[in-house]
Amino acid sequence: MYQDLIELRNITKIYGEGHAAVHALDHIDLRIRRGEFVAMMGPSGSGKSTCLNILGCLDSPTGGSYRFDDVQVESLSLDQRAALRRNFLGFIFQGFNLLNRTSALENVELPLIYRRMPVRKRRELALKALDDVGLAGWAEHTPGELSGGQQQRVAIARALVGHPKVLLADEPTGNLDSARSKEVMEMLSGFNRRDGVTIVMVTHEPDMAAYADRQIQFRDGVIEAVP
Amino acid sequence: MILWEIYLLAQRTILRNVLRSSLTMLGIVIGVGAVIVMVTLGSGTTAKVTQNISKLGTDILYVRPGLGSHGPGGLRIASKQFELADAEAIQNAIAGLQAVAPTTDSNRQAIVGSANRTTWVNGVTNAYFTALGWTLADGRWFSDAEQKAGKSVCLLGQTAQKELFGSTSPIGQALRLGKVSFKVVGTLQAKGASTFGQDQDDVIIIPLRTMQRRIAGKADVRNIVIAVAPGVSTQTVTADIERLMRVRRGIKPNQYDDFNVRDMKELIDTFTSTTMVMTALLSAVAGVSLLVGGIGIMNTMMVSVTERTREIGTRLAIGAMREEVLLQFLVEAVVLATFGGILGILLGLSASVVGAGLIGVPFIFKPGTVALAFFFSGAVGVAFGYLPAKKAAQLDPIEALRYE
Secondary structure (H helix, E strand, O other), X not given: OOOEEEEEEEEEEEEOOHHHOEEEEEEEEEEEEOOOEEEEEOOOOOOHHHXXXXXXXXXXXXXXXXXXXXXXXXXXXXXXXHHHHHHHEEEEOOOOOOOOOOOHHHHHHHHHHHOOOOHHHHHHHHHHHHHHOOOHHHOOOOHHHOOHHHHHHHHHHXXXXXXXXXXXXXXXXXXXXXXXXXXXXHHHHHHHHHHOOEEXXXXXXXXXXXXXXXEEEEEOOEEEEOO | OHHHHHHHHHHHHHHHOHHHHHHHHHHHHHHHHHHHHHHHHHHHHHHHHHHHHHHHOOOEEEEEEOOOOOOOOHHHOOOOOEOHHHHHHHHHHOOOEEEEEEEEEEEEEEEEOOEEEEEEEEXXXXXXXXXXXXXXXXXXXXXXXXHHHOOOEEXXXXXXXXXXXXXXXXXXXXXXXXXXXXXXXXXXXXXXXXXXXXXXXXXXXXXXXXHHHHHHOOOOEOEEEEEEOOOOOHHHHHHHHHHHHHHHOOOOOOOOOOEEEEEHHHHHHHHHXXXXXXXXXXXXXXXXXXXXXXXXXXXXXXXHHHHOHHHHHHHHHOOOOHHHHHHHHHHHHHHHHHHHHHHHHHHHHHHHHHHHHHHOOOOOOOHHHHHHHHHHHHHHHHHHHHHHHHHHHOOOHHHHHHOO
8 A cells, every 4th residue: 555645647638729728737747645645726627627637537637647546547548547446535516516405315326326226325424424414404405405515515525435445525615604614614623633534625726725635736737835 | 236226225315306206207107108098099999899799790702793902993894783693603613601691782872751851772681681690679670571572661770770760660661762752661670880980780681672663663683781600611612603793704714803892800800910910010109108208218317417416426435336437327217217207107008998999899908919019118228328327427526526
């Protein structure tokens, strides 16, 4: 087993061709340890979101190598990447991305359905995950009946219900007021410290980045400083 | 197991928007319903025709002068008429006949007091009633003496009776055909419409000799109606009659018959197969609306994929395979189509029961057709659901997640 869970080497991502080509990521190296809480910062267009998408296997780099635990990701097929996301990654998004008119419980169960887990087992796990984010009594409520903070907690429960190796968070507090943001960040940081969940978070708010163990600054497709 | 989950998901999605789903299904409902109605009523009609023929007596041959189906002009070419001797020759020379009835008919005006009606006047021998299975409602048949002497007596069909005499009993009353006055000796039981829609009861029947002497003024015989004995092949008898008549009429081997023998059974077969072709044709037209229904489903699914772009992105991000997303939308289309198919089957069967009652044919339930309609609607779902499902499965998850 490698000590670092994630290792990016010489990663580039180029959009477009010729003169119009944009280097979204320009020869990036990045290592993330097990149990680390990393915040990726930077202005828009700096490459932090592209980097997160590559880490999440949603996007493929133009060049370079990506090792996730003991897997070389660039050698995987689309379906193998989907399997990797399903089994080892959890996502939370700025816009929550919960399924409309679907109960919190069913939203949390969703990743487990794709793992083909039997109904009873996945219900049990989903209820437990909702309990962990403090929404035990809200299982039957649909996103429309929940506040923004509650919706993001449902999303966190959905991301963590399958015990992923990494939680990838894309501006998780971007749609929340400061009180709710704090609540969500404390919850994430709690999962990180208590359960050792590795977290990679993109944010542009220094207050939120302060919760992380390490802050990575992106600018124009390169990492500026790794303290 | 995952397929069952996907089915439940599809069902829930469909029920979530009942109005849209119903409108989407409508095309399939109408298409399947129309096919069911066409096939059911078509086979009902065929059954009714077959039933009518057996009522009529299946083994009846009509021998008539004229070219029939051979050569140009058909019946318009004047051929030599038959005579009584032709009927007698058939009776004597050909085996396996139950009755041979020479008849001469024509359209005449009948007058009773101030009532008058143009009706079918048929001069017949008594064998005619046996051959076609007429029965008396009232009165008596013609006696042999009346036949031989050509007396002015007549029998009335139900329609002619009602039109000329109303509700009073016509027995013993007089009616006039041209200048000749006839005495009504009996009335006939109703036979109803023939297979071809002609009212068989709108008729006045008189002795053949009376017809020849008093009405037509000629000794011609226009038809010879022949009842073939049970168990005897009508085809053999037809061939025998054709051979005999060619000799009697002096037709050379290279000439066509100038008469024709019509087999009622054969006629019915033709009619039945015509009905079946019509049924198939109408069902095909109805099937077109199934295709239109399929296009409706495709349209709705396309809209649905666009609306649910973020959902698709989320599913892909949390680990759904592209095939699973494809399957989700495909199953939704198939469930929509088969729901529509089931509704269409129910609607079609109920409409068929009502329709069969209205046009007076039996309702015949055909499980094969119903099963076929069901599977076909499913196939429409697959065919027209595939493109939208493919579109959903090929979305880029990053863009889909950000879709507003």
